[in-house]
Amino acid sequence: MEPSGEPRSRSWLGELRGRAKELELLHRAMGFATLALVTLAPLLIVVAAADPLGHGGFALWLVDGMGLSGRSAAAVREVFTPPSRVVGTTSVWGAVLLAVFGLSFAASVQNGYERIWGLAAGPWHRVWRQLVWLVVLMAYLYLQVQTRSVLEGSYRIALSAGTGLLFFWWGPRFLLGRQVRWRELLPGAVTTVVCLGGLRVFSILVFTPLVVTNAVSYGAVGTVLVVESWFAGAGFVVYGGALFGRMVWEGVASRRA
Template sequence: MRRHLRTLRHGWEWLGAHILLRRGRDLELMHRALGFATLALVTLAPLLIVVAAADPLGRGGFAAWLADGMGLSGRSARLLAEIISPPREVVGTTSVWGGLALAVFGVPFGGSIQNGYERIWSLPPGPWHRIWRQATWLCVLTAFLYQEVLTRHTLQGPERIILSLVTGVLFFWWGQRFLLGGQVRWWHLLPGAIATMTGLIGLRGFSYFVFTPLIVENAISYGTVGVVLIVESWLIGVGFVIFGGSLFGRWLLDHHGHRFTDDLPTRAGTGPAGDD
């Protein structure tokens, strides 16, 4: 028995999992995931509602975007559409200034992602004039989400899975590099991008098996509030995966990166700096 316990302890120490857990606590990972979900619901969702309503191809509006991201189908997707779908005249009643305001309010969402990445890689906060990076990242995020919804209607089976995997890894790979201002090498950011996409696939499966029936039950028991609660819970999971995936990639390179590369920096940020 003691031999098995010793083996488990040595394996735990060799993996460095205790360091990963400690870094998660230092980063306040769950707190950041809660902040992510709140900002996504308050600042990002209104912007996506307007963008989805303005879709010339008419792919079902924001509710269809959300249902696709959560992996919902059938009755749960219909309930989500009934509760969350905005009025048809949402675009007509949104002025140019209102659209610009929504875009401006969405920028802090990108700022929260940037701040999390900077903490993970032990980098100082970027200067205020890098706000254009957050705005650009937000635009690319919107385009990425739209592409995901678009392929739902044009591709099926393995083709869509492969395309989603490739575009997802590329987005999170590029997103880290771009928000960090090029201060971390591309190669060092790839494990985090892969881990993030892997986590989102797992979250989608969890959502399909757990959140799908819960949405129906909560809609019956609590009405609109119950459905919004499930959506917020899913957003917390997304935030946990995005920050946790990047953190896992950093930890993997720190503790096992020497097995794959010899140019791993002794500390974060020693890679070539990018432009402001």
């Protein structure tokens, strides 16, 4: 008699694949990457340029997030470093438009979480939740960069993992209007943080040399394409981690039942 664990494993993987297909995970990841580059990046550039500590701006955020160094880091800085007077030349209306664009990114993430948990779309007057989530996201990214110059090694990894766990645990709970309990969201937050660590390792091994190669072959466009690919990977991790976490919770709940 064959062990019962193997068919169950296959069935569970098949269920995960089916849900990912229903969610259109790959298309959502590509949409995440597009919105991140087109709507979120300009807002982060202005926010990073206003940093009173002057720790390198948005380009350093990208370099740190992707784990780049050397020539690859220099290529990204060359493309994404804004003019020194970017804040002074940004009008009030321009800042408002940037915030609106950022809200479209937050709305896309919220819609992804709603689809994962099978919830109806929230009413329009809950847009304030997207705004708060966006502000916390920028604060989270800013904190990640600040630890670069303060902590090193295992201390920084522990702090980054801890803050990441809190953000990806709180984020879905807040965007979904507290319709999903904290304990149900914890497996997804853990999965997301672990997979982001894996994405960072992958970026160091693959994207670091690829940035240099593309910068030489295609110039700034090649660098942007690599950054866009990394954003797609981040979107895959954010949505895929939440989806995987829901299935883990359902498995735990069914065993308890």
